[in-house]
Amino acid sequence: MTSSSSSSSSARAIALVGALALAGCSAARPPPERAAPPRMALFPVQNLTGGRAPVKELTAALRAQLLTYGVVLVPDELVMRTLAAHRIRFTGGVDRETAAALREEAGAEGVIIPSLEIYQAVPPFRMAMTTRLVNIGAEPAIQWIDSFARSGVDSPGLLAMVVLQSMETLRDESLLNTAVRLAAALQDPRPSRPCPQWSEVPPNRVYRSPLLSDPSRRTVAVLPFLNGSGRRDAGEVMALRFLAPLVANGTVKVVEPGVVRDELLTHRIGAAGGISLDDARVVLELVRADLVLSGTVRRFEDAAGLSGAPSLEFGSWVLDRRTAQLVWSSTTSGAGDDGVYFFGLGRVTTASALACGMAKGAVSRMLEDRPLLTRN
Amino acid sequence: MRSLRNTFLVPALLLALASGCAKTKAYQDRNMDFGAIKTVVVMPFWNLSANQQAADRVRDVFANALLATQAVYVVPTGEVARAASRLGLATPATPSTEEVVKIAAMLKADAVITGVVKEYGEVRTSAAASNVVSVSLQMQEAGTGKVIWSGSSTKGGVTWGARLLGTGGGEPMNSVTEQAVDDLLQQLFQ
Numbered sequence: 001m002t003s004s005s006s007s008s009s010s011a012r013a014i015a016l017v018g019a020l021a022l023a024g025c026s027a028a029r030p031p032p033e034r035a036a037p038p039r040m041a042l043f044p045v046q047n048l049t050g051g052r053a054p055v056k057e058l059t060a061a062l063r064a065q066l067l068t069y070g071v072v073l074v075p076d077e078l079v080m081r082t083l084a085a086h087r088i089r090f091t092g093g094v095d096r097e098t099a100a101a102l103r104e105e106a107g108a109e110g111v112i113i114p115s116l117e118i119y120q121a122v123p124p125f126r127m128a129m130t131t132r133l134v135n136i137g138a139e140p141a142i143q144w145i146d147s148f149a150r151s152g153v154d155s156p157g158l159l160a161m162v163v164l165q166s167m168e169t170l171r172d173e174s175l176l177n178t179a180v181r182l183a184a185a186l187q188d189p190r191p192s193r194p195c196p197q198w199s200e201v202p203p204n205r206v207y208r209s210p211l212l213s214d215p216s217r218r219t220v221a222v223l224p225f226l227n228g229s230g231r232r233d234a235g236e237v238m239a240l241r242f243l244a245p246l247v248a249n250g251t252v253k254v255v256e257p258g259v260v261r262d263e264l265l266t267h268r269i270g271a272a273g274g275i276s277l278d279d280a281r282v283v284l285e286l287v288r289a290d291l292v293l294s295g296t297v298r299r300f301e302d303a304a305g306l307s308g309a310p311s312l313e314f315g316s317w318v319l320d321r322r323t324a325q326l327v328w329s330s331t332t333s334g335a336g337d338d339g340v341y342f343f344g345l346g347r348v349t350t351a352s353a354l355a356c357g358m359a360k361g362a363v364s365r366m367l368e369d370r371p372l373l374t375r376n
Numbered sequence: 377m378r379s380l381r382n383t384f385l386v387p388a389l390l391l392a393l394a395s396g397c398a399k400t401k402a403y404q405d406r407n408m409d410f411g412a413i414k415t416v417v418v419m420p421f422w423n424l425s426a427n428q429q430a431a432d433r434v435r436d437v438f439a440n441a442l443l444a445t446q447a448v449y450v451v452p453t454g455e456v457a458r459a460a461s462r463l464g465l466a467t468p469a470t471p472s473t474e475e476v477v478k479i480a481a482m483l484k485a486d487a488v489i490t491g492v493v494k495e496y497g498e499v500r501t502s503a504a505a506s507n508v509v510s511v512s513l514q515m516q517e518a519g520t521g522k523v524i525w526s527g528s529s530t531k532g533g534v535t536w537g538a539r540l541l542g543t544g545g546g547e548p549m550n551s552v553t554e555q556a557v558d559d560l561l562q563q564l565f566q
Contacts (some may be wrong), residue, residue, distance in 0.1 A: 204554065209445035228429055278458065298433055303388050313550055315436045318450065331440045333550035 035263035039261045041074045041108035048093040050232035082106045093258020099136035107178035117352045121167045125152040128352030140256040144185040146192045194244035209327035216316040218359040219271035221255040223294035234300035241355040245363035251370035284321040302351040309336035310351035385387035402527040402563040413486040421491040422469040430496035435440035473521035508532035508545030509556045531556040
């Protein structure tokens with residue numbers, strides 16, 4: 001009894017001394033200074049659905065979710081006033097002029113650009129969106145990009161009990177996920193995976209030059225794909241879907257599409273029938289890129305009804321500035337129900353999700369043996 | 377009489393059998409060194425099908441498949457369009473011999489491929505439907521514009537099984553196109 005009480009009292013004393021020592025240490029150490037969170041400008045949702053979509057409501061819903069998760073946003077009025085003062089209408093990208101205006105007049109450090117690809121408000125509900133965060137330093141640069149493509153029947157569950165019953169549920173869940181991921185990326189920048197590994201679709205035919213393995217060719221400009229499908233804006237959607245795996249791959253630096261678009265418009269490049277090598281070289285010089293990626297979308301069809309499957313067909317190519325030659329060419333085609341045999345397992349329900357898997361497959365093959373970029 | 381019958385009947389039967397077995401007819405200039413061809417221009421194809429995009433689709437698949445063989449380099453389509461525009465080709469799908477020589481010189485190519493898409497789309501019988509593609513191509517030498525290779529291929533269509541069972545659909549259009557292109561490449565490289 002005595003021994004136990006003495007041992008317990010000595011243990012208490014040691015613990016007290018230890019606690020005091022720790023408290024003293026912590027008191028001596030200055031409190032960690034937390035950098036002020038960066039101020040972001042949220043652009044209105046860009047409508048690439050090929051039809052009508054409630055972009056104002058979606059922008060407001062996304063803004064609310066981002067604010068909930070602690071993302072500091074520049075007031076909407078200030079962003080709109082700045083854009084109006086500079087007569088900037090295009091909000092699907094950031095060029096140098098827009099970046100400077102937002103930086104100096106609105107005090108923004110980055111721009112959040114949401115692009116809506118699919119919005120189907122009737123059952124089975126579908127929604128797809130790509131959101132990217134562009135750092136507007138001296139040169140606009142993609143800091144983070146993420147996308148989702150969902151439908152109400154993605155996970156129907158047993159006896160279809162988990163089929164989503166309203167568009168609002170799908171919309172709110174999706175925007176919530178985007179806000180959570182973006183807030184996490186601001187705390188700890190790391191590339192996010194554009195779509196699940198199982199959904200990756202390899203290209204049907206590929207030509208790949210060994211020049212693509214050269215680590216000194218590190219900057220890629222992505223041009224909008226030529227649209228040979230009946231679906232409006234399919235070329236832009238396909239280019240966006242290529243952006244995410246390129247950024248996530250980490251072996252190349254991707255030029256912000258807003259900068260590329262500005263140069264194309266300024267120099268009136270992009271005639272129908274494909275970009276010539278001369279044009280490509282001009283673009284590459286202007287945006288200081290080594291490679292230019294583009295292609296042609298031949299088919300971009302979303303699933304019809306509950307049981308239908310989306311189908312896609314496109315070709316992509318990459319031109320090299322130094323040799324002025326094609327270094328990559330591929331064709332990819334497929335449908336959302338390819339390889340699906342049992343109970344719809346593995347079925348892809350939206351064209352955007354299919355495009356994501358196909359783009360990811362092409363990019364994986366394209367950059368398969370490149371070393372990771374070193375930060376400098 | 378019997379020997380006369382044998383003399384005419386047997387070769388006639390053999391000829392009929394052989395022509396029935398032959399699916400494609402290809403021409404290849406035996407004097408041409410195909411190994412010397414390093415760069416090829418694929419001109420826009422002539423479209424005889426009802427589908428307006430058929431020629432572009434088949435050309436896209438063919439150009440990519442040709443590149444994928446790693447045997448030759450195919451000039452990008454945008455570059456071909458620019459050269460055709462500069463030369464003022466009225467019908468780039470059906471260039472004359474002089475135009476072939478000029479465009480090959482401008483693009484520093486060794487050969488020029490032109491083609492015709494004769495069928496592209498769905499064919500139907502009373503009970504079945506399927507996709508079909510029919511393409512003819514020819515390769516002309518850059519220096520003289522002489523035709524050095526010509527081939528054609530038809531793939532897809534309603535099979536006997538589908539006819540009997542009345543099934544529809546068949547293979548997707550792109551798969552059928554790839555089969556036809558593979559067949560043409562096999563004829564080219566044989």
